[in-house]
Structures are given as C-alpha cells and as structure tokens.
Amino acid sequence: MIAAKWPAPKNIKAFTTTREGGVSKSPFSSNNLGAHVGDCPNNVQKNRATLTTQLPNSPIWLNQTHSTDIFNINQTSLSSLIENPIVINADASFTKLTQTVCCVMTADCLPILVTNKNGDTVAAIHAGWRGLADGIIEKSIGVFNDKADDLLVWLGPAIGPTAFEVGNDVYNIFINIDASFSKAFTPCGKKYLANIYQLATLKLNMLGVTNIYGGNDCTYKNESLFYSFRRDGQTGRMASVIWIE
Numbered sequence: 001m002i003a004a005k006w007p008a009p010k011n012i013k014a015f016t017t018t019r020e021g022g023v024s025k026s027p028f029s030s031n032n033l034g035a036h037v038g039d040c041p042n043n044v045q046k047n048r049a050t051l052t053t054q055l056p057n058s059p060i061w062l063n064q065t066h067s068t069d070i071f072n073i074n075q076t077s078l079s080s081l082i083e084n085p086i087v088i089n090a091d092a093s094f095t096k097l098t099q100t101v102c103c104v105m106t107a108d109c110l111p112i113l114v115t116n117k118n119g120d121t122v123a124a125i126h127a128g129w130r131g132l133a134d135g136i137i138e139k140s141i142g143v144f145n146d147k148a149d150d151l152l153v154w155l156g157p158a159i160g161p162t163a164f165e166v167g168n169d170v171y172n173i174f175i176n177i178d179a180s181f182s183k184a185f186t187p188c189g190k191k192y193l194a195n196i197y198q199l200a201t202l203k204l205n206m207l208g209v210t211n212i213y214g215g216n217d218c219t220y221k222n223e224s225l226f227y228s229f230r231r232d233g234q235t236g237r238m239a240s241v242i243w244i245e
Helices: 041-052 075-083 129-134 136-141 168-177 179-184 196-206
Strands: 012-016 070-073 092-095 102-106 110-116 122-127 151-155 185-188 191-194 212-214 238-244
Touching: 012 110, 070 075, 070 136, 092 102, 092 136, 102 110, 110 136, 110 196, 110 238, 122 129, 122 136, 122 238, 129 136, 129 168, 129 196, 136 196, 151 196, 168 179, 168 191, 179 185, 179 196
Parallel strands: 070 092, 102 122, 151 212
Antiparallel strands: 012 238, 092 122, 102 238, 110 122, 110 151, 185 191
C-alpha cells in the first residue's frame, strides 16, 4: 500500500492499495478489488477480505459512474445498509463517523482524499476528467463545514501528465469553464496531454483550498505497482481509503 503523506491529524488514516499481494490471475494480477471488471468473483472477495484486515471495518464500496453524486455515510444510512445491502451509485462519499471507511476505486482516474484539521470529517472522491469538469470536487468540498484553509487534500496515484492524451473536446470543455485551465494541457500533435493533478489542484485553488499533497505517482508508467485502464484495457482496480480512527 501507499500511505498518504500529509500533515493530517493522527486519528486520520488513509492509503491507496497497489496491485501487489492479491490472488487474482492475469490480466488482473494480483490484488484486484474491482468486482465489475470481469475478474473471478471469489478472487475479488478474497482480495477485499485481505484489505479489510487492515481496516476497522469493511469499506463502503461505491458503484462509480463518473457522476457528481456523493453518498453521506451517517448513522441512518449505515444502519440501513446493514439491514438491506444495496448498490450505492456515487463517485464520492463522506462521513463524520469513526471507524467507518470511505473508499473509491481507480485505475487511472484520480483518487482524492480529504479531511479537516479537526479530524472529524473525511471524504473520498473518484475524479476522472468528466467528474472534474462537472464539479465533483466542488460538491465534495461543500460537505465540509470548515474554512478552506482548514482542509487537507491528498491526491493519490493517477495517470500522469506525460501519458494522459485527450482530444480537443476535453480541452474545450475545461477552457469553457475557465481559461486558466489551459495551463494543464500541453499540445501533442492534434491532441493534448492533460495533467489531471493540475486540473484538480486548479479546481481546489479556486475554492481556496491550498493544503494539497501527493500527486507523484503515475499509474500508466508504473506497471508493477498500479493498474491502468489506458495502458491495459481489461485490468483491475486499486482502492483508496480514508477513515477516522
């Protein structure tokens, strides 16, 4: 696993898994945590069970659809899930409960983990380019009742700025939001190389959030550690988790 390196309160725990240490076979070798990618369900469950041994409880898994939907894990929703397990369609979750694990899965998209300096609220965000453009960061930051300077953000492993090729359509979507996003795109022939870390940082800065850490691991380039949908097509998923101890 890769632990979040940030000055979060001691009661906040956060990390991203790698592809190492599981039981899945190729092309999912080996620690695939995604149940929706075609892997053997029994292997996925074994991998998830191993992950849970490192956590206070099983994560609250989301069915991610590149939306801006956020799931509030409170006592009511948690009790309801225990009584009647359902598929949760959302691309972010947050909680104020202790021992309750927010979780997102990625294989190139950007996992964003957030807490406040008081250590009483946490959130996990799945941010692809579409979610970034549509406002998943703005909606997620909005659940915190804190000043922007009291928030801490960790950017987990995602496709790096030398590998994330996009077309004019993606470039224009961001430029139409704000011209300053142009600095996150580098022309590459008839396309662009997009810096998803910079796009997220710009979005956060626009909200006044500047305590941002991580953003150093490229899923596409580091095949031994990370799954990458862009690189491999059919592949597994890593999980990024955060909880209040």
